[in-house]
Amino acid sequence: xxxxxxxxxxxxxxxxxxxxxxxxxxxxxxxxxxxxxxxxxxxxxxxxxxxxxxxxxxxxxxxxxxxxxxxxxxxxxxxxxxxxxxxxxxxxxxxxxxxxxxxxxxxxxxxxxxxxxxxxxxxxxxxxxxxxxxxxxxxxxxxxxxxxxxxxxxxxxxxxxxxxxxxxxxxxxxxxxxxxxxxxxxxxxxxxxxxxxxxxxxxxxxxxxxxxxxxxxxxxxxxxxxxxxxxxxxxxxxxxxxxxxxxxxxxxxxxxxxxx
Amino acid sequence: xxxxxxxxxxxxxxxxxxxxxxxxxxxxxxxxxxxxxxxxxxxxxxxxxxxxxxxxxxxxxxxxxxxxxxxxxxxxxxxxxxxxxxxxxxxxxxxxxxxxxxxxxxxxxxxxxxxxxxxxxxxxxxxxxxxxxxxxxxxxxxxxxxxxxxxxxxxxxxxxxxxxxxxxxxxxxxxxxxxxxxxxxxxxxxxxxxxxxxxxxxxxxxxxxxxxxxxxxxxxxxxxxxxxxxxxxxxxxxxxxxxxxxxxxxxxxxxxxxxxxxxxxxxxxxxxxxxxxxxxxxxxxxxxxxxxxxxxxxxxxxxxxxxxxxxxxxxxxxxxxxxxxxxxxxxxxxxxxxxxxxxxxxxxxxxxxxxxxxxxxxxxxxxxxxxxxxxxxxxxxxxxxxxxxxxxxxxxxxxxxxxxxxxxxxxxxxxxxxxxxxxxxxxxxxxxxxxxxxxxxxxxxxxxxxxxxxxxxxxxxxxxxxxxxxxxxxxxxxxxxxxxxxxxxxxxxxxxxxxxxxxxxxxxxxxxxxxxxxxxxxxxxxxxxxxxxxxxxxxxxxxxxxxxxxxxxxxxxxxxxxxxxxxxxxxxxxxxxxxxxxxxxxxxxxxxxxxxxxxxxxxxxxxxxx
Numbered sequence: 001x002x003x004x005x006x007x008x009x010x011x012x013x014x015x016x017x018x019x020x021x022x023x024x025x026x027x028x029x030x031x032x033x034x035x036x037x038x039x040x041x042x043x044x045x046x047x048x049x050x051x052x053x054x055x056x057x058x059x060x061x062x063x064x065x066x067x068x069x070x071x072x073x074x075x076x077x078x079x080x081x082x083x084x085x086x087x088x089x090x091x092x093x094x095x096x097x098x099x100x101x102x103x104x105x106x107x108x109x110x111x112x113x114x115x116x117x118x119x120x121x122x123x124x125x126x127x128x129x130x131x132x133x134x135x136x137x138x139x140x141x142x143x144x145x146x147x148x149x150x151x152x153x154x155x156x157x158x159x160x161x162x163x164x165x166x167x168x169x170x171x172x173x174x175x176x177x178x179x180x181x182x183x184x185x186x187x188x189x190x191x192x193x194x195x196x197x198x199x200x201x202x203x204x205x206x207x208x209x210x211x212x213x214x215x216x217x218x219x220x221x222x223x224x225x226x227x228x229x230x231x232x233x234x235x236x237x238x239x240x241x242x243x244x245x246x247x248x249x250x251x252x253x254x255x256x257x258x259x260x
Numbered sequence: 261x262x263x264x265x266x267x268x269x270x271x272x273x274x275x276x277x278x279x280x281x282x283x284x285x286x287x288x289x290x291x292x293x294x295x296x297x298x299x300x301x302x303x304x305x306x307x308x309x310x311x312x313x314x315x316x317x318x319x320x321x322x323x324x325x326x327x328x329x330x331x332x333x334x335x336x337x338x339x340x341x342x343x344x345x346x347x348x349x350x351x352x353x354x355x356x357x358x359x360x361x362x363x364x365x366x367x368x369x370x371x372x373x374x375x376x377x378x379x380x381x382x383x384x385x386x387x388x389x390x391x392x393x394x395x396x397x398x399x400x401x402x403x404x405x406x407x408x409x410x411x412x413x414x415x416x417x418x419x420x421x422x423x424x425x426x427x428x429x430x431x432x433x434x435x436x437x438x439x440x441x442x443x444x445x446x447x448x449x450x451x452x453x454x455x456x457x458x459x460x461x462x463x464x465x466x467x468x469x470x471x472x473x474x475x476x477x478x479x480x481x482x483x484x485x486x487x488x489x490x491x492x493x494x495x496x497x498x499x500x501x502x503x504x505x506x507x508x509x510x511x512x513x514x515x516x517x518x519x520x521x522x523x524x525x526x527x528x529x530x531x532x533x534x535x536x537x538x539x540x541x542x543x544x545x546x547x548x549x550x551x552x553x554x555x556x557x558x559x560x561x562x563x564x565x566x567x568x569x570x571x572x573x574x575x576x577x578x579x580x581x582x583x584x585x586x587x588x589x590x591x592x593x594x595x596x597x598x599x600x601x602x603x604x605x606x607x608x609x610x611x612x613x614x615x616x617x618x619x620x621x622x623x624x625x626x627x628x629x630x631x632x633x634x635x636x637x638x639x640x641x642x643x644x645x646x647x648x649x650x651x652x653x654x655x656x657x658x659x660x661x662x663x664x665x666x667x668x669x670x671x672x673x674x675x676x677x678x679x680x681x682x683x684x685x686x687x688x689x690x691x692x693x694x695x696x697x698x699x700x701x702x703x704x705x706x707x708x709x710x711x712x713x714x715x716x717x718x719x720x721x722x723x724x725x726x727x728x729x730x731x732x733x734x735x736x737x738x739x740x741x742x743x744x745x746x747x748x749x750x751x752x753x754x755x756x757x758x759x760x761x762x763x764x765x766x767x768x769x770x771x772x773x774x775x776x777x778x779x780x781x782x783x784x785x786x787x788x789x790x791x792x793x794x795x796x797x798x799x800x801x802x803x804x805x806x807x808x809x810x811x812x813x814x815x816x817x818x819x820x821x822x823x824x825x826x827x828x829x830x831x832x833x834x835x836x837x838x839x840x841x842x843x844x845x846x847x848x849x850x851x852x853x854x855x856x857x858x859x860x861x862x863x864x865x866x867x868x869x870x
Contacts (some may be wrong), residue, residue, distance in 0.1 A: 013735075017732070021728065022340070022405055024497075032712055033707075034710055036709055039709040043705055043707065044440040046705050062715070065714055065715055066712045066713065066714060066715065067712070067713060067714075067715045068709055068710040068712050068713065068816070069710055069711075070708060070709050070710040071709065073705070073706055074705040074706055077702055077704075077705050080702050081702075096345045098710075104706070108703055109701050110704045111701075111702055112698060112702070117618065121483040129586065133478075141688075141718055141719075141720075142718060142719040145718070145719040145720045145725075149725070149729055152729065152732070153729075156732050156733065156735070156736040157732075157736075160735075160736050163739060163740060164739060164743055185810055193719075197574065199363065204439065210659075212463065212494060212601070213494055215494070215495065217432065217494065217495050217496055218494045218567065219433055219463070219492070219494050219599075219601060219602050220566050220602070220604065221601070222604075223604070225618075245591050246620075251527040
């Protein structure tokens with residue numbers, strides 16, 4: 001009798017949680033008619049082959065402080081058609097962060113990368129980090145946040161339910177959900193680190209000498225090519241210290257890169 | 261038995277220790293022996309004693325020599341003193357045979373050069389001058405009891421650092437040697453650190469292991485610790501190298517040197533008996549000027565990418581017989597001397613028919629750098645590998661040079677599979693060939709703008725989202741505490757009764773008040789009596805029926821009840837007893853008073869913790 005009563009409360013609580021969550025989660029999305037209008041105008045320019053014009057309009061939307069995966073994707077296409085592979089890759093990468101499952105974004109990014117003169121063999125990472133990174137890549141950060149919040153809610157719900165009803169199955173479910181919570185937390189942290197803490201950038205000039213010191217006459221260490229993904233590890237006035245995926249470190253002018 | 265084991269262990273320890281010391285000693289004695297002469301002072305007065313030493317480096321087994329007769333000087337052998345030093349982990353040893361010299365007349369006397377044979381080798385030393393003056397004319401050279409400040413002044417002149425460069429005019433990236441020397445004259449120095457050289461616009465390799473030797477400088481024998489490294493200029497123009505700074509600890513003695521036994525016999529125990537001063541010293545060298553020249557523009561080859569030195573190019577490839585589309589690994593080795601950091605991958609010429617990948621530096625040693633590059637022949641008519649060229653600037657010849665690889669033959673067989681050639685339609689027109697042509701281009705733009713969000717806005721930053729998640733936690737904690745209380749009420753009867761006591765009392769008091777209003781004395785006191793019994797029973801978890809005025813005393817002892825409250829409770833019981841027998845004596849005032857006393861007592865007991 002008591003268990004039935006508790007079950008009734010749980011159902012009510014789940015319903016409330018669903019309504020509240022949908023209200024909170026949908027609050028981030030915005031509709032802006034002006035941005036929409038600009039987007040269609042930019043698309044029109046693109047269709048007419050006026051890639052430079054369309055690029056400027058897409059940039060105008062971004063300058064207004066709004067973004068979406070589609071804007072970055074279309075902007076990447078505009079750059080690609082102008083022959084600016086580096087900038088196209090930058091925008092495809094940005095689009096991929098917002099639309100990680102979008103096959104169009106992936107295809108264009110892969111195609112743009114294949115046209116670049118890059119054959120860097122990245123350094124091997126610890127296997128666990130590699131696995132977590134490959135899983136985390138499949139969802140955007142907000143989706144991981146939602147998932148984490150959902151699992152957290154379920155863990156608390158099942159723990160409370162077990163406490164009140166003493167049904168052993170609920171305890172087992174709560175423990176399993178706790179393990180899932182730990183895993184999702186790790187994935188969320190990996191994604192958070194990728195998006196918010198990593199200082200990723202792309203080389204946007206066709207070829208740049210990476211030097212031992214932040215000076216034009218310093219010794220050249222290696223050459224970096226357009227489209228190469230690099231990490232920024234330091235900055236000195238108009239120079240940035242970069243690290244390539246194969247572990248090489250050098251200084252390049254800031255104008256030669258674009259941060260993601 | 262235990263004692264015997266201990267002895268065996270003891271002997272074994274000694275043997276191993278001796279063996280270890282012998283092993284340590286091997287490299288010391290393996291070095292070349294050097295021989296020098298030193299004086300503790302070079303200016304003395306007639307009749308004063310000066311100590312001369314014949315110093316044998318890298319050995320401790322050379323016997324004492326008989327000094328030749330020098331007119332005007334009396335010489336006498338004092339004895340040997342041995343020394344082992346460790347500078348940055350490098351061991352060295354020496355033996356000094358000491359002689360007492362007493363000048364009998366003024367003038368300048370030259371001691372040496374001395375020569376002798378030992379183990380079929382001949383050794384000779386440099387000469388040193390001893391200036392002998394009249395009494396009262398010689399400068400004071402050393403004072404062992406001087407103040408620390410004075411000691412520092414003395415040390416400053418006897419310990420200095422020099423910085424020298426192999427070249428003063430160099431090209432950008434040209435390697436050149438720089439040398440830092442620390443000179444020490446008649447000082448005991450420990451803990452010499454590696455030099456720190458100020459080198460703006462230069463790249464310095466780490467210093468190698470230091471070399472130790474003795475050097476005659478301005479008539480004085482100095483111990484020298486020499487550090488060498490290679491430097492490269494990364495900027496052109498006039499640069500300043502140095503100063504080179506070195507830290508070391510100088511150990512000075514507090515005792516008179518010419519004391520009992522007239523030797524350094526007790527010096528070795530100086531540290532142990534606290535008679536030594538350790539003075540940390542930071543010594544700097546003068547600066548050097550360097551002129552860094554830019555690369556000449558004349559005859560600069562197009563393959564030149566900044567490499568400086570003298571290099572040779574070796575090229576090998578595998579496999580040399582393969583099918584079209586299979587990869588060939590090209591191994592390009594740059595040998596020679598120079599700045600290998602400036603060496604970039606050689607350049608491949610005539611790449612027609614090949615698909616190429618970036619070259620990768622595989623390994624760099626002191627005199628070689630290896631690059632590997634993957635190239636894929638696409639056609640079967642290719643007969644040779646592309647020519648490899650490497651351009652560099654040779655600073656010795658002050659000219660550019662280009663190394664070119666010899667032609668390497670290649671046999672390309674037709675591929676087994678039909679290759680799907682990927683063509684960018686944006687760049688190339690369709691071709692009419694028998695192979696199937698796949699077009700490739702970017703996928704078209706998106707028509708829908710998608711979910712617009714403010715840039716940098718993430719869900720985890722949203723306040724409402726955070727509050728919602730905290731709310732779930734509070735809800736959980738509420739459920740937890742609710743369950744905790746529920747379980748206590750189930751299992752702890754005393755606690756449950758204690759919680760129930762005021763509720764029951766409140767109901768019964770209401771009933772009593774009604775009786776009071778109706779002036780029903782008997783029923784009122786009966787109600788008061790029941791209230792008292794039930795309340796006290798629940799409150800102290802005892803049977804309610806057993807609660808009487810007599811039990812109050814027991815409660816005072818068991819729970820430490822206040823005596824005034826206990827008296828009130830007793831009075832209530834007494835009033836209730838009286839009401840049974842003499843109702844007429846109890847008017848409404850007395851009833852109110854009883855009710856008031858009961859309420860006061862209950863209020864007190866509700867705040868009472870025990």
